[in-house]
Amino acid sequence: MQAELVAILCIILCLFLLGFEYLWLALLAKRQEDDSNLYLDAAKKCNCMIEGILYGPTEKCREKETQELKKLMGDDIKMFEIINSQLCYWDEFGDEKTLENKSEIIDKIYEALNPVGLCGEIVRQQDKYKIGYACRRLADFDAYDYLKDIYELSKSKNRETAYHAAMALARLGYTEGVAEFIVRIENDRNYSCRIVNELFDDFSLSRYELAKAVFEKCGEYMKTVVIKAIAHYKISEFEPMYIDGTTSKNKEMRVACVKAIGYFAKPEYEHLLLTAAKDKVWIVRSAAIRGLERLGTPGAVNGIKEAMKDNEWWVRQTAATALIDMNVNISEIEEILSGYDKYASDAAKYALYRSVDLNEKKKK
């Protein structure tokens, strides 16, 4: 009897749960349908309103319409994003001839909508789900008033929040804050590499100053990560450090420095790159070939041709592609194609085939 009672109770519980689920499903489905309709309508309405503001005959008309737009937006970030995308569109493709003061009006709309205030409120309320978005947006709008708040957030234990805050700091060009963040995540190798790249890419002030600040406090690992991240910016102040690094015992340091030296494409570094092209680690050799490709001197071409005999497939391919991309005299490649080294010949053929339009050749 007891087992029967338990089973009946379970059924009642299941029915209750099912009823609850159905109600939830119905409400959620209805809400989503309403929401998508609402935003669709709002998008159309916003477009009309923005058009009304831009073509408004008087200042008063524009102000009135702007206030209406602000009312429509409320404190809904999704609605702001809809308006923002339309404003961006108007800014880029809007009618330049009739709307002479377009940019000025658009600036005024932004001023009235006050997205900085909206995002600032999210940051100060510490809304953990929207804080990342708010930090990024504040940086987009150069909201230096919130620099301190964002800096504090970059120390957050929540990785995502700290990451978004650091990205915002980079956009705002806060050297000390970003450097501090990079040093703090030095041992978190899971994500430090990609973040360092992103931070340097987004950094709005002197990357030299930022790298210098990081180098002063970080260890060897982070140093190599930073050198790789800034290699393509060709920061001349670091050239002596890069030169030293090409002979480092640490292979990652050698890769980073050879990569960085290669970007300078200076003939005086030819010997350094040629030496690196004979390194025992293939990644270093590959990085050196890319550098030699940028250099393009006769010595560099010979170095690359030599690398086509490399034991490592990747090095051979890199060298073959480099030769083709350098548009070297075809006779130099023919020599490899018909040479005794099958590996080199195959690599050259493959690279050559991928660079020539055989359909066009056939037509001719």
Add this chain to the structure above:
Amino acid sequence: MSFTIILSIIYVIQMFISFFSVRRDDKFRNSNDYSRYADSDNLLPISLLIPAYNEQENIVSNIKSLMKLNYPKFEICVVNDGSTDKTHDLIVEAFQLYKIESAVKTSIPTKEVRGVYFNVKYPNLIYVDKENGGKSDALNAGINISSYPLFACLDADSRIEPDSLLMLAIEFLKNTNTIVAGGLVRIANGFKIKDGVVSGFTMPEKMVERFQIVEYYRSFLSGRVSWGATNSMLIVSGAFGVFKKQAVIEVGGYKTNTIGEDMEIVVRLHRYMRKNKRKYKIIFCEDSVCWTQGPMSLKDIRSQRRRWQIGLLDTLLAHKSLFFNLRYGLVGCLAIPYNWFFELFGAAVEVLGYFIIPFSLIMGELNMFFFIIYFLLAVLLGVILSIGSLILELYTRKSVMTAKQCLKLSLYAILENFGYRQIISLFRLEGILKYRKLRKTWGKIKRKELEK
């Protein structure tokens, strides 16, 4: 019946785990602005591998659709696995490809490659024509020819949404220990799709298609999200998953003598990583969507489900040493035993029940009252689970269904318990029983052109 109830309870627990995971992702959606990465050089380039065997209906439109993906650097490697239809001619003709001499690094041995084709006008498309060796062999050939550190395996008859690749690739940036990231596979039947973008939904005509929509939601949104959350997901759908190439090469590539290669490679990666005490992540990303066409007839469903069951058995047998092996953590102690008991033998126990219960009732061995109570309980738990999956579906916000359509679909969550589920169990059992006979055959499913 107790077995069904226990299984349903496990599913309900999984659903709760998934719910919290999906809800959390939903709330963070504003902050995870992946579109910022759309033109970032920091994203790892990806090779898209498309094994094709007799795919003349969809292959060209699929390649064209992939070319429009929103991703900074990718290449498409189509591998024709000795098709006997017009697949080869159609691809060569559509993209005016010409044969080139290739220098391919053979990291994994494969059947003979007949030719590599290319056209400089489509620099990110490489086409490989090879001897027939099965899907795994084609994928291995694709891995050999690919030049990027990540690869995505895609089905020739599926469509991925334009931002899907971006979302999965970001997972490799967020955590460098990530070796596999799987996306959500959705049934395309009834959905209007153009270049991977869904614009509307009309309820599919056939009942089997409607049941499959509910079934896929349950399997992916409830099952995989929860396994992914605990880093013990054993399968990343062959239709859409991104892998770190080096990790796959290290384990020897895809196993060629199995039809469950998508599960086998993931289990092998788990095994290898745990055995070598290496940190790794195999994750599931429900926002990254791939659309695939579900079978439209019971005959095709039968062929598909038998194949899945054979693939499961094949993988579990190949890795039987993982069973309750503490060394392999949650994978060995939970995921593998769960798959043995519930996913593999579940079908057998269920079908056995269909015969034993009526027999016991007739013989008077089973109390009618008990039977009704337990039957109701089993059905109710099943329905709770399916409706829960529909709720999860709405939280992923990919749904283009109206509220009315969603509620209509929920009816199929109830109806599937009366007939469809039983038939599926029979097909699964058949797969186990015919394991030896069918383990090398693929079975072709009839499909329509996806975007028509």
